[in-house]
Structures are given as C-alpha cells and as structure tokens.
Amino acid sequence: MSEKIKILYVDDEQDNLVGFKASLRLDYQILTAVTIPQAINCLNSHPEIRIIFCDHRMPEKTGVDFFEEIKISHPLPVRILLTAYADVDSIIGAINKGNIFRYIQKPWAEAELISAIDEANKFYMASSMLSVKNNELQKAYVELNKFAYSVSHDIRGPLSGILGAINLAREMDDIEDMKEMLFLMEKSLKKLDTYVLSMHDYYSLQRGELKITEIDFNEIIDELQAIYTVNSKINNVAFNISVTQDEIFRNDKAPLRLIFNNLLSNAFKYQDKKSNNKSVEVIIEVQKGVATIYVKDTGIGILGNHVGEIFNLFYRSNSAEVGSGLGLYNVKNALLKLNGQIEVNSVLHKGTTFKVTIPSI
Amino acid sequence: MNIEFSFIVIDDSELDRFVTQKFLERSTKRLIIKSFQNAQHALEIISETIIEDTSIPTIILLDLQMPVMNGLKFVEEFEKLPAQTKKNYRIIVLTILSSASHPGDIDRILTYETVNSVIEKPLTKEKLVSLLKQIRSAI
DSSP, rough: SOOOOOOEEEOHHHHHHHHHHHTTTSSSEEEEEEEHHHHHHHHOTTTTEEEEEEEOOOSSSSSHHHHHHHHHHOSSSSSEEEEEEOOOOHHHHHHTTEEEEEEEEOOHHHHHHHHHHHHHHHHHHHHHHHHHHHHHHHHHHHHHHHHHHHHIIIIIIHHHHHHHHHHHHTTOOOOHHHHHHHHHHHHHHHHHHHHHHHHHHHHHHOOOOOEEEEOOOOHHHHHHHHHHHHHHHTTTTTEEEEEOOOOOOOEHHHHHHHHHHHHHHHHHTTTTOOSOOOOEEEEEEEETTEEEEEEEEEOOOOOOOGGGTTTTTTOSOOOOOOOOHHHHHHHHHHHHTTTTEEEEETTOOOOEEEEEEEEEE | OOOEEEEEESSOOHHHHHHHHHHHHHHOOEEEEESSSOHHHHHHHHHOOOOOOSSOEEEEESSOOOSSSSSHHHHHHHHOOHHHTTEEEEEEEEEEEOTTOOOOHHHHHTOOOOOOEEEESHHHHHHHHHHHHHHHHHH
C-alpha cells in the first residue's frame, strides 16, 4: 500500500474523536473536526479524503443535513453516519437525502468500523474510476464532434472541388486551361491523401501500445534526408542536419518519426516563397538520457496570437491551401505518449523554431 | 439588355476558385473578377474601395468554411461597413454544407440582410445561370 486512506470524522464530543483516532490511526490517516464549519474547511484543504464519518446529533445541524449540504461541493467522499439513536425513520430519510453509504450505531465495535471503511473504500475506488472513464469519454466525444465537422470540410471539400472541375471540363476546349485545372485537381487529391494519412496517425497514436527499441538518431536522419532532399533541391531550401549521440537512447520509433515528419514538412511547407535565403535546420543532441531536438526554419512565422492554438485539433493558422489541422495536434499527442515537451519560438516573416525534448525510456 | 456584373470570389481552395472563375467567364461576357484566398484580405480591399454609384451591384461569391476568417465571420464584419458601401454588394454563399445536414449554420447566415442566397457546392452551369437570372430580375 502506498499511502494510508484519509478519513474525516466529525463529532461534537471530543472523547469520541479521541477514541476513534486511537483505535484506527495505525492503519488509516484520521482527520477530525468538532464542528461542521471545521469539517468543511478540512474537506477543502484535503481533497483526497475518501471517507467521512459524521455523528447524526450535532448542535448546529444534523449529520444528515451536513451530508446533504456537501453533496454538491464534495461529491466524491463516501459518507457514513454514526448514530446513538436507533431512530429508523430518520435514518431511512437520511440515506436518501444525503447519499449516505451506510450507518453505524454508537457505541461502535471496531471490527464494524474497519469493515465499513473497507467497503466504503472499494466503493470510492469504483466510483472514481467511473469518473475518470467518464472524462475520457467526454473528451473522445468532443473530438468525434470535431471530426464530423472536419470530415465535411476536409474530405467533402476536395471531393466537391473535383466534381465541380469535372463538370466544368465537359465544356472546356482550351488545352492549357485544362492542364492547369488537372494540376489543381492533383493538388486537391494529394491534400486529401495527406489528410487520410494523418487521420491514420491520429488513430494509431490513440490506440497503439508503446514499442521500445534502441534509437540511433543517425538512422532516422538518413531516412529524413532521403525524403526531404528532393523538396530541398526543387524549392531551393538549404537543408542541414547535425546529430550528437554518444549514448544509448531508448524510445518508440513510430511516434518519433511522426514528430520529425510533421515538424519537417511544416518547416518546408511554410517557407517564404519570395525569399532568396531559405533554410531548414535540424539539430539533435542526446545527453544524460534526454534527446533535445531543434527544428528551425526561415519561413513565414506564426502570428503571435495564433501560437497558443497551433497544437489544437483542426486549428489552421494559415489560409494557404495546405494544412489539415491535424499535424501539430498529432505531434502534441505523440509527445504526450513519450513524456516529451515542445516549445515554439516564432517571429513573423523571420521563421520558427520548435524545440522538442524527449527522455530516454 | 444584358447587365454585366462584377464578381469577387472568396475561397481558400485554389481549385474551387479556378472552377468558379471559369464558369463565370463562360456565362457572362464583359465582367471583372477578383479572387481572394483569404477573407480578411478581401474585407480590407472591399472596405477601402470607393465605388461610384452604380445600379449594378458587385456579387461576392463566398465560401463558408475557411481558416483564419470563415464565411460567417466575414459576413458579420461586412455588416458593420457603412450602408453606402454595403448597398453595392450582394453576397452569395457557396458551401459544401447542405441545408439538410447543417440547418443551423445555413439558417443563421441567411438572417443577414446582405446575404442573398446559399448555393451548395459544386457550382454548375445550371446553378450559375439561374442565380444570375434571379439577381437580374431583382434589380
């Protein structure tokens, strides 16, 4: 067991508090309160309290009223009512009114307390797991909604564009116009293809398990060079890579590759086409179990007020017809998986630098 | 007599701008077409342009889903321009959202006075011809 279960006991009789604490303090962490306001303070400063015991007959208000009062503000702790009166009617009402898990009659038997705590703790674990799952579902649902919207734009958009073009082609006779249109149609289809690929990335990141291997960054760099050298030559962008790795680095290759691919394709994509001095630089340093990666470009930069949003799903900061709004979101998710960090530093019209740090596993 | 219109095409898709432009060129003879990839940029140009009073409005063909400034935002900003400027334009929304699948978005944009109608993409010759006819008869 890592930490003792935290229990709050509220009773106006000091003797009961002392007795309770004395018999349970070895196995549990017991917090006590003599008044209701004290109890609420205690709940506020110890959100990890799992179980609350409360005496029913308190001077300011009954234990039942107390439980009812905290139902909204502190829904998580499991409530147990202690009562010296075998007043069955009030207890039935209480269980319904204050979400009470069970009640124990005073004077209590220690064994009864311990079994109540045990049961209450199981109940607490089950319901907090439920709320974790619930949050995950909520998040998945929000993303699904965004997906539904994006499907209409990013998939139907290019399709309807191509349909429109086919429609127009029936009436066109100028071969040069036709060629220009075919070129644009091809671009649209490529964009659609990239979108489908990054959607695949998105799902494999969400569902996939980690596969840890030893990473040789020089090997990854060779792959990248093979992919981007053509782009670098055609668009006249200088492409420099340096790697310093003298130690073993372990991680999952697939998300690493995804990170490099997205950052590099952005670095090439968002160059200033009019500039004569275009470059993309990658620096990788592995030191003391941490890989630090810089991807620097001399591109168009990102508007200051957009920087905070670029990692959001389907956010696009630029209106040029290239991005899908998935790339950097996938990078962020991949880093989350690898326990990594990303920082961005961008100056409009000058360029952008991404700094990624990833620990070895 | 055939009245010739001016057009402004606002769409982030290069292919859609090309197709729209070609359809327009084929259906009316003497016309002026300006096209913009970025709605923000279009809005700046429109608000700076002083048009001498003519009875023929300029038609804005506007895409709905665009990054940076989307069609709805464009219309909201356009509505704030002086009446003197606004009366020279008619906005036609071109969108892949069908009124059946996204009634909310379509209904909302149609509540704006400057928005004349909504056409579902892709644009075809037939849609364009009936649109131009409708605008001519409204002048």
